[in-house]
Amino acid sequence: MIWRYILKRILWMVPFLFAVSVVAFLLIQAPPGDYLTTYIAKLGESNEVLDQASVDNLRARFGLDQPLYVQYFKWVSNLVQGDFGMSFEWRQPVSDLVWERMGLTMMLSFSTLLFTWAVALPIGIFSAVRKYSIGDYVVTTLGFIGLATPNFLLALVLMYIGVVHFGADVGGLFSSEYQNAPWSWAKFVDLMKHLWLPVVVLGTGATASLIRVMRANLLDELHKPYVDTARAKGLSEFALLMKYPVRVALNPFISTIGWVLPNLVSGAVVTAIVLSLPTAGPLMLQALLSQDMYLAGAFVLLLSSLTVIGMLISDILLVLLDPRVRYD
Amino acid sequence: MTNPAETTSGETPETNALPADSHLPVDAQPDKLAVASQWQLTWWAFRKHKLAQLGLWIIGLLYLLSIFAEFVAPDDPTKQNRRAVFHPPQMIHFVDRTEDGLRLRPYVYEMDRQRDPDTLAISYTPSGEKIYLRLFGRGAEYKFWGLWETDIHLFATVNPRDKFFLFGADRLGRDMFSRVMYGTRISMSIGLVGVAISLVLGITLGGISGYYGGRIDAVIQRLIEFVLSLPTIPIWLALAAALPPSWPIYQQYFVITLIVSLVGWTELGRVVRGRFLAMKNDDFVIAARLDGASERRIIFRHMLPSLTSHIIASLTLAIPLMILAETGLSFLGLGLQPPAISWGVLLKEAQNILSISQAPWLFIPGGFVVIAVLAFNFLGDGMRDAADPYSH
Numbered sequence: 151m152i153w154r155y156i157l158k159r160i161l162w163m164v165p166f167l168f169a170v171s172v173v174a175f176l177l178i179q180a181p182p183g184d185y186l187t188t189y190i191a192k193l194g195e196s197n198e199v200l201d202q203a204s205v206d207n208l209r210a211r212f213g214l215d216q217p218l219y220v221q222y223f224k225w226v227s228n229l230v231q232g233d234f235g236m237s238f239e240w241r242q243p244v245s246d247l248v249w250e251r252m253g254l255t256m257m258l259s260f261s262t263l264l265f266t267w268a269v270a271l272p273i274g275i276f277s278a279v280r281k282y283s284i285g286d287y288v289v290t291t292l293g294f295i296g297l298a299t300p301n302f303l304l305a306l307v308l309m310y311i312g313v314v315h316f317g318a319d320v321g322g323l324f325s326s327e328y329q330n331a332p333w334s335w336a337k338f339v340d341l342m343k344h345l346w347l348p349v350v351v352l353g354t355g356a357t358a359s360l361i362r363v364m365r366a367n368l369l370d371e372l373h374k375p376y377v378d379t380a381r382a383k384g385l386s387e388f389a390l391l392m393k394y395p396v397r398v399a400l401n402p403f404i405s406t407i408g409w410v411l412p413n414l415v416s417g418a419v420v421t422a423i424v425l426s427l428p429t430a431g432p433l434m435l436q437a438l439l440s441q442d443m444y445l446a447g448a449f450v451l452l453l454s455s456l457t458v459i460g461m462l463i464s465d466i467l468l469v470l471l472d473p474r475v476r477y478d
Numbered sequence: 479m480t481n482p483a484e485t486t487s488g489e490t491p492e493t494n495a496l497p498a499d500s501h502l503p504v505d506a507q508p509d510k511l512a513v514a515s516q517w518q519l520t521w522w523a524f525r526k527h528k529l530a531q532l533g534l535w536i537i538g539l540l541y542l543l544s545i546f547a548e549f550v551a552p553d554d555p556t557k558q559n560r561r562a563v564f565h566p567p568q569m570i571h572f573v574d575r576t577e578d579g580l581r582l583r584p585y586v587y588e589m590d591r592q593r594d595p596d597t598l599a600i601s602y603t604p605s606g607e608k609i610y611l612r613l614f615g616r617g618a619e620y621k622f623w624g625l626w627e628t629d630i631h632l633f634a635t636v637n638p639r640d641k642f643f644l645f646g647a648d649r650l651g652r653d654m655f656s657r658v659m660y661g662t663r664i665s666m667s668i669g670l671v672g673v674a675i676s677l678v679l680g681i682t683l684g685g686i687s688g689y690y691g692g693r694i695d696a697v698i699q700r701l702i703e704f705v706l707s708l709p710t711i712p713i714w715l716a717l718a719a720a721l722p723p724s725w726p727i728y729q730q731y732f733v734i735t736l737i738v739s740l741v742g743w744t745e746l747g748r749v750v751r752g753r754f755l756a757m758k759n760d761d762f763v764i765a766a767r768l769d770g771a772s773e774r775r776i777i778f779r780h781m782l783p784s785l786t787s788h789i790i791a792s793l794t795l796a797i798p799l800m801i802l803a804e805t806g807l808s809f810l811g812l813g814l815q816p817p818a819i820s821w822g823v824l825l826k827e828a829q830n831i832l833s834i835s836q837a838p839w840l841f842i843p844g845g846f847v848v849i850a851v852l853a854f855n856f857l858g859d860g861m862r863d864a865a866d867p868y869s870h
Binding site: 166178295299302313416419435439454457 | 710
């Protein structure tokens with residue numbers, strides 16, 4: 151039963167991913183002109199001129215002279231074989247450029263998700279149990295401000311505090327000596343030292359909304375008769391809370407992965423640009439601006455797939471954790 | 479607007495008895511409550527929400543500022559001043575201590591500019607001279623709403639040659655306060671225009687989906703799920719990167735609002751669909767159908783009016799998302815381009831860690847963003863609670 155459900159959900163992803171690939175392709179085709187126009191303009195800035203013959207030659211080599219749907223099918227059929235095409239600008243296969251950055255993006259998003267849960271869960275429970283206490287008001291106020299502050303602004307403020315009060319540049323994910331070093335324990339430790347800032351910056355918005363979700367869910371549960379029954383039977387307050395209402399209130403919490411992950415991936419793009427992190431964001435922005443279409447397309451496609459996978463995971467977790475959810 | 483069927487179904491004896499936890503005001507007499515229209519009930523429920531009212535006041539103020547931006551701003555927002563680069567903000571003092579006693583008169587202290595001979599760093603120190611301000615003084619000339627020329631501002635220096643910087647100045651010596659006022663106009667209105675676009679999309683698609691159900695519903699729901707699952711910012715970036723920077727400001731403005739509203743409609747579509755589904759089999763709708771009312775009439779005359787308050791609440795909650803989206807895009811340099819001024823364009827100046835460590839007042843537009851978004855969220859929350867005065 152459960153396996154059939156999972157299989158069905160995975161099969162559902164196929165038309166979904168197809169639609170995503172069409173959107174990604176159309177998006178990168180949307181700017182007027184193509185990579186060659188940008189390239190020629192760039193050459194023009196340094197007073198070099200490309201004659202028409204070599205322009206046509208290049209255009210044919212990159213396949214830019216063919217109709218859109220031919221370009222699309224060529225792109226997709228290569229994609230299925232794991233070939234993302236060549237980056238015009240970097241003159242390297244896109245897959246060489248993309249994977250490390252996507253890996254760091256995923257690591258950043260998942261660390262943030264864990265951070266968000268670790269913070270939001272206890273605070274949400276506290277603020278529901280001690281409803282209308284000073285602590286609850288403080289948490290609610292901070293939560294509202296966290297929701298209202300754009301990520302990049304928070305990143306800027308923290309960077310400002312870092313530079314002015316601690317005299318440290320807090321941008322980036324690695325210290326300069328580890329920038330190009332192969333992976334090692336020392337590099338990992340260095341990464342952890344830098345990771346907290348983007349995690350906090352990215353996590354605030356999601357944490358704030360998850361606290362609100364948890365608080366509201368738990369408040370709904372706390373007044374149900376089964377809680378009174380358990381209390382009347384003499385169960386300790388803590389055991390009672392953890393064993394029943396929190397478990398029930400957790401369900402909607404799990405389904406939030408579905409929307410928290412897309413938000414994190416999105417937010418990570420802007421934050422990464424501000425904090426100059428070596429994740430997908432900055433390279434994607436650059437690729438978009440220079441119309442390096444295969445590179446930009448790969449990023450748009452991979453980031454979208456990441457969110458689709460996030461939704462899949464949350465749906466499966468939900469079914470596993472709550473027998474009342476029907477497999478349909 | 480009162481729907482007879484709805485009012486009677488809402489007026490159960492319990493509501494008349496006013497239980498202690500009812501969120502309707504206790505001072506309303508039971509018989510007054512019984513005849514109150516739906517809007518009246520909504521207003522009573524809203525009035526109990528203190529934060530929502532605060533939000534309403536702040537939003538009203540911000541829109542007033544953006545309507546009268548030219549008048550409120552004491553200076554031309556694009557005028558550069560080489561002698562005022564990174565001029566710090568000046569506090570307005572009111573109590574003036576002169577030889578002939580205390581006088582109530584607004585003034586600021588003049589700042590002198592020095593350049594360190596070694597580092598060439600510029601610093602400002604108060605010179606002790608006072609610059610007096612007055613209400614409705616004369617300053618830079620402007621065309622009010624593009625209609626008539628004037629040089630009267632809400633407040634200005636008594637001597638028009640003096641300058642003062644309430645929020646400091648940026649790296650080109652432009653007055654930040656004036657720039658923030660003009661930015662308020664663009665940023666706050668982008669939210670409104672964007673919401674108007676998503677309103678049309680959301681009501682049409684959500685309404686069709688909920689009213690007809692079946693296969694159309696399934697298709698539209700898949701579409702909404704698809705749009706929701708797309709990571710917004712990469713998509714926005716890709717769309718915005720397609721904008722040629724040479725376009726005139728109003729064209730950029732329109733396209734940016736369009737991009738921003740592409741995401742906003744999904745939430746609204748869901749709300750409208752859910753309400754339509756729930757209402758489709760309500761007594762008053764069935765009654766209208768049995769009476770032979772056309773579908774158009776059922777939708778627009780009977781169903782939409784009882785949705786209005788929900789729609790307004792969802793719209794209010796959608797505006798801050800759009801403001802944030804525009805701010806983020808412009809901040810990255812993909813939204814509005816200078817010389818257009820919006821909060822995001824202003825914050826772009828704060829991108830450089832060197833400039834903000836030298837001039838922390840460049841963060842002020844960010845404060846406006848946070849306050850505006852908070853106010854909209856408070857207002858929206860209050861309205862959502864008040865939207866259904868019959869619940870609880």
